[in-house]
Amino acid sequence: MFLNTDDDLNLSMIAYSGQCFRWRELDDGAFFIPHAAHSLIIKEVSAGCFELDCDEKEYDEIWRSYLDMDNDYSSIRKRADRKKDPFMYEAAGSMCGMRILRQDPFEALISFIISQNRNIPAIKNSIELICERSGQLLKDSRGNAFYAFPTAAALHDMSDEALKECRLGYRFDYIKNTAALICDGSFDPYGLDTLDDDECLEKLKSLYGVGPKVASCMLLYGLHRMNAFPIDVWVKRILKDKYPDGFPYDIYSPYCGLFQQYMFAYYRSLFSVRL
């Protein structure tokens, strides 16, 4: 099917934004996107026109939500005022096309625990290894094999040796522990919807290996809490450099997380940091 949109949707920008770790750019410029037991190949064939290798039914049931197409990003972006916050105005304008995906909560939680204190290629490497070793083998629409992200049970069932081969380093215990808690039912990444942001953050931080950064990444990218505001080394630099008197959370609420994403991507692009 074809999707025409006036709203922000820049596949390459999202793929390299650091919010998702399994998108793969294909030779023809299309993107391969694994998500739960599904996969999508999507390509921008002309400005604002995307070719998707699924039918409208699958798009409505899965991908519209995953890509968050029901949120109007171009209108949210307008909150950045050219005079009051020129830096954010530049950042949001320059990174127009960014969206916050609605990823699977379990995958997001595990992925962001793995992500701590590592660069993005290393994160992707570990995640792919985990999928290859414990994920379900599936086929995409072109007949190519790929591995789904494992279930908590499949991850928990991995031998220590197999899991160690995924190069998690000291995060090994964190992953083991979280998978065990989910399997025995004492923690449910899919049962957090009834909690407000602060309660959710606290609950996540009680997990071994989950601090404020990983917890807020889970809120923003795994639970689509658009106001969650992960502070990593780059955001720390931005806050110090551009907002010495404090970040205007009230202006960007309840979308602080999206504006964090704009600044993160824009500021890094200024330093030509490769993802």
Added chain:
DNA sequence: ACCCAGGAGCTGC
């Protein structure tokens, strides 16, 4: 409040 270990891989020199 500070300070360090723990793993591995990419980057720049």
Added chain:
DNA sequence: GCAGCTCATGGG
């Protein structure tokens, strides 16, 4: 080659 850094956290 080889430090220095990386979308941090737990523990001392």
